[in-house]
Amino acid sequence: MDSIIFHREKEGVLVELIKYQVFALCGLSLALGGCATTPTYRDECVLGQTCAPVKATSRPYQIKGVWYYPQSHYEYDEVGVASYYGGGDIFHGRPTATGERFDMNEVSAAHKTLPLPCIAEVTNLETGRQIQLKVNDRGPFIEGRILDVSRRTAQLLGFEKKGTAKVRVRTLVPESLALNNLEHPQVMLAQNNPPPALLQSPLPPMNALLYPRLPDDLFEKEEEAPVVIKASYETSEPPLPSRGLYVDIGAYRQEEETKDLLKTLSDLTKSEAKSIHNKGIKPYAVRVGPFSSMAEANQILDQVINAGHGMARIVIQ
CATH class of the missing domain: 3.30.70.1070 (Sporulation related repeat)
Known part of the structure; x- marks a missing residue:
């Protein structure tokens, strides 16, 4: 478990250095027509897909010699392995890819190519626990992983001690559209029945509204029966069975x-x-x-x- 977190932290430092280098080079090249070394490829939406708005986080980026191409649409449904980051505090309080402050004690996630930000439903296929969260960062950059979640998310899904879990990740398209159509995404209030509402008063940062803070001992016993964690939206779809x-x-x-x-x-x-x-x-x-x-x-x-x-x-x- 510790080795996984340490490896992620080392790569996280490398990611930050690479980002600063790329941004610096591109900044110097803007007057000459932009950063010529960055590929311009971006997959196009096809019939039946919901296109995501083009943002700074839509650009291809390179980590350790590998280029990643963020997808142009919200549709995504995949099963694979999730890990978590933030256990060693190295990322705690730092900006995410969307500019929000990362809080390892709140619910959030990172994905290599999903449009940012978006809302996703994550199901732990080993325990049946399920959560809906905002994806607002890039990663994981460890081979064989499809999702990185905050430490709090790992606690709620029941795999903090284990370090990894088999999960299903499914984007919630209407919710993602609503999030990005708002001028200030943080003002979306978490409710189960009525649609998202706008608040006029100052709001707490990031995920506090999208997913209310839960007691630390909510899932203290990992052997308890599977629990579905409900945030802003209801779902009746059962988790996928474990497969090969x-x-x-x-x-x-x-x-x-x-x-x-x-x-x-x-x-x-x-x-x-x-x-x-x-x-x-x-x-x-x-x-x-x-x-x-x-x-x-x-x-x-x-x-x-x-x-x-x-x-x-x-x-x-």
Whole structure:
């Protein structure tokens, strides 16, 4: 557990240094037409998707030599592994990607490519606990993770002691639109029945309104029955059942592109590699597995990353 947090903190420091370097270079280059080294690619919304507004957080960014491309739409529903950050206080009180102050004792999350800010529903598939929160930061930049949450969120979802959990992350599109249509997103009041309202009086910072502070001992006993944490919005959809662990390599446009890769991965990992056909711009996903334990999946993930597939991650299918 401590090693996970320490690794995240070290990378967090690196992330800050890289951000400052990129912003400084771009600032010097504005008069000459902008930062030429930053890719201009941004995926476009397709029919049936809800487009997110273009903001500073929509720009591609680079961490440790890897480029990340924030998606242009709100639709997102994925299962994978979540971790948490803030345990060592290194990020506590610092600005998030949206400029809000990070408070490890409040509910929030970080994602590498979701539009910021947005509202997401996170379900711990191991305990059934569920929470709705604001995603307002970038990360995690540890291989095989799809979401970083604050320490408080990890407590409420029941995995603070363990450090990681299998989760389902699903964006709430209407709520995300409402959040971004407000001139001051912090003024959205958390209520279960009526729609979000605007307050005229001064407000506490960040997540205090989106998700009220709960008692510290609310989930002191982790063996208790699954609990659904309700914030601003109701949901009746049950959590997904736990499924097999896979190492996801990436997505490709043509099935022909995957054939040589599948053989290489099978020889490398001594495990089954397959191409999964889905709808989308890149419909062929390449995955290795399934694996029965997180330790086994992590071992294969390390092999795949060392072989040059730095974007590989662990998913649940």
